[in-house]
Amino acid sequence: MQLSHARSASRDTAGRPQAAGVPGTLPEWDLSDLYASSADPALETDLARAEADAKAFHAALAGRLPGISGDDLAEAIRRYEAIEEVLGRVMSFASLSFATDAQDPANGRFLQTMQERVTAISSNLLFFTLELNKLEEADLEAKLRSPALERFRPFLRDLRVFRPHQLSDEVERLLHEKEVTGRAAWNRLFDETVAAMEVKVGGEVLNVSGALNKLSDPDRAVRQAAAKGVSAAFGEKARLFTLITNTLAKDKEIVDGWRKYPRPGSSRNRANMVEDEVVDALVTAVIESFPSLSHRYYAMKARWLGLPKLQHWDRNAPLPDEDSSDIPWDAARDRVLSAYSGFSPELGRIGREFFEKPWIDAVLRPGKASGAFAHPTVPSAHPYLLLNYHGKARDVMTLAHELGHGVHQVLASGHGYLMSGTPLTLAETASVFGEMLTFRAVLDAETDPKRRRALLAGKVEDMLNTVVRQIAFYRFETLLHDARRKGELSREEIGALWMQVQTESLGPAFEFTPDYEIYWSYIPHFVHTPFYVYAYAFGDCLVNALYGVFQEGSVPDFQNKYMDLLRAGGTLRHKELLAPFGLDASDPAFWHKGLNVISGFIDELERADG
Incomplete structure (x- = not known):
């Protein structure tokens, strides 16, 4: 099977909320390398x-x-x-x-x-x-x-x-050459449409990224206005987004049928070098944990905010004790590099290079891609990081996340173009681990109980966004692709599937307004990389288990073994990579070990709340 020449950028999801405000001078990348x-x-x-x-x-x-x-x-x-x-x-x-x-x-x-x-x-x-x-x-x-x-x-x-799914040479060449007028063209249409959209929020006219960032504003009226603005803007384009979604789902069904993949997610799992059964175990474990994780946490959040029910624009609302002051870029850099260097001087040294050289673009500007990603480019060059930095605590975590990708890509580059790339399931390891290192450093330095609670709650929300939300996304995709096989879906039918999984995953603390039905349309992963999203949950649970081993001190020379894991790139599978740490992702108990870390944080919040 052919390679993708536009090496996969590890994209952050729009589930990582960021608030408005632009502190100081932000870096821009220089692509001349x-x-x-x-x-x-x-x-x-x-x-x-x-x-x-x-x-x-x-x-x-x-x-x-x-x-x-x-x-x-x-x-x-x-x-x-x-x-x-x-x-x-x-x-x-x-x-x-x-x-x-x-x-x-x-x-x-x-x-x-x-x-x-x-x-x-x-x-x-x-x-x-x-x-x-x-x-x-x-x-x-x-x-x-x-x-x-x-x-x-x-x-x-x-x-x-991919050998069992390979077609004749003529068909493979046809699919290869038609890609530019097929899926790639629909991807471009989606990107250009979203980049050009304007969202009205109160008296402001914002791009999509700016409007989504308003969903974490401390003022509930601002959050509601942003939510209504996003709903209206995407509602106006609903016919186009519905067409794009139907077309790409049908295109995938046709190709999967020819290649004899057993189900819509199987081709992604093969590319991730992970068995369907391992993904099933992860998804089942997370869905079973919805009540003990998201349902339990958001019930607490509703109490903290003094609300009988949460609306969807309250999901990322800052907590009453949360520090909403702007964090300058230099301070964010220092927090992340200090955490990286504290774990491993080599990790910190490689990370520092991204700041010393023009490898990061964090400036907010019209037309720029929303969210965040790390692009590995090619081993003879270096990775580039894209962020939209608004100066809030979660932006610091996003920086830690994307820098983890970048460092991982640098360490793996020695294997060359064909073997440095890491399957998506393992590509999130360094990014989520980098987030955890940064979070623990910030939390351990905080002595004020209220601010400590706010930090812990913020981390829980990030983990719920990474695990619960992404598995809900995966379930939505599964339901959508299964339904599309019976015929073209209307906007209302897609919206109903979206509302079903949101209700299941977020729980009874929420009361969803009808305008939320269109929110499926802004998630780029559904267009660019179908069934990608479970990799975030895979990575988060894996890192939770891995970090638990680190904290226990049960694995000698953990840091060097961890660096070897990153250096392996795509040369080893998950079983081989996790074996030195005594972990096995094929064991269903492995996923519960990772989920128990989130549950433990919620337990701690409940004790503080009581």
Whole structure:
């Protein structure tokens, strides 16, 4: 199966609320380490060289893999990797340029043009992964006696996971070449539509990111106005978002049917190198824990806010004792780096490099991608982080989260373009662990009981957003894709599924107004990366279990073993990575171990509340 040249950015969800206010000077990234601009001569030179190399690669090797030696196959993989990395560099630059300002038509045209050119070039490479998967096991094992080829065993292992779902060469090429006018085009339409939207909140006109940030304003009237504004803005576009959702769900159904995936989430699980049964165990454990987690916590929050029922615009309301003062960027940086360095000097050193060099874009501006993400780009360059920094405590946690991704990507880059990428289920490990390190450092330094309670409650809310909310998203996607197989869904039918899972997951403390039915439409993951969202819950529960082992002190040399886990990149599976810590994600008890950490925090809040 072909690789994605626009390496997956680890996107934060819109579930991470951030309040308004822009403190101090914020950093902007400089993409010139990739290319100086879209007119950079080096860009055209790289594309021309990649095209020539890809054609030569096809001419030399197409149809000949069974007859070559292990050493020659290793050399072929190195050639393939070198071409892929050039194409990955081009697409990283194009996608990051688009994320910088999606409202600029030139950025949209540039991204589309690069997608088309890269797709055309990579069509010459498509045969290679298809033919690798056609090799018989005995033949491949014989070739793997070559030490040079043995290095690429993890790449071949992960590639062959898709062997049962591979189609004929002609169909694979058709799907590959039509991607630019299929899913990718619908993704672009969604992004450009959301980037251009204006949301009226009281007397202000905001972009979507700014309006969503108002949902954590201390003033309930402001939160309500923001909620109504978001509902109205997305309601006006409901027909378009309903069409996009129906089209992409049907497109996935068709492709999954041809590839014989047993259910809609199976292809994502294969890409994550995790078994369907492991994901089922996670989802079941979280759903069973809704009453003891979210239902219990939000009942407390309603009491704290003095409300008989919470509305959806109260979910991220700050608590009465919460410190709502602005946190300058430099202070946020110092908090995160201090926590990282306290755990591991190497972790802190790599993290500091992101601040010393222009690798972060935190400025608020029209047209910029909402939320936050870390983009690995290519091993010959470095990752970039995108945030929308509003100066609140949760923004500091978002910074800690994305920096974790960035450090992880740096540590794994030594494995090269084909094997440095980490499956989504493990990609959240360093980010959530970085958040936990930062949170514990801040909490341990706080002595005031009321502010300590507010910090703890804020952490619980972040964990509920990461675990309960994301599993609710996953359940929504599952219900939607299953329903779409029976026919096109109306806006009302999609809204009903959304309200069902929100009611189940958030519990009786909430009273949902009808306008909340449209809120499914602003979640980019449903469009860009179907069934991605459970990876957040996977990562959070995994880190909770991992951090518990760290606190217990039961694993000698924990820090070095943790750094080795990050350095492994995509070369090891979750069983191998967790074994040194005595953990096993295939054991259902593992997930309850992680969920019990959240439950324990809620227990502590209940004791303080009593």
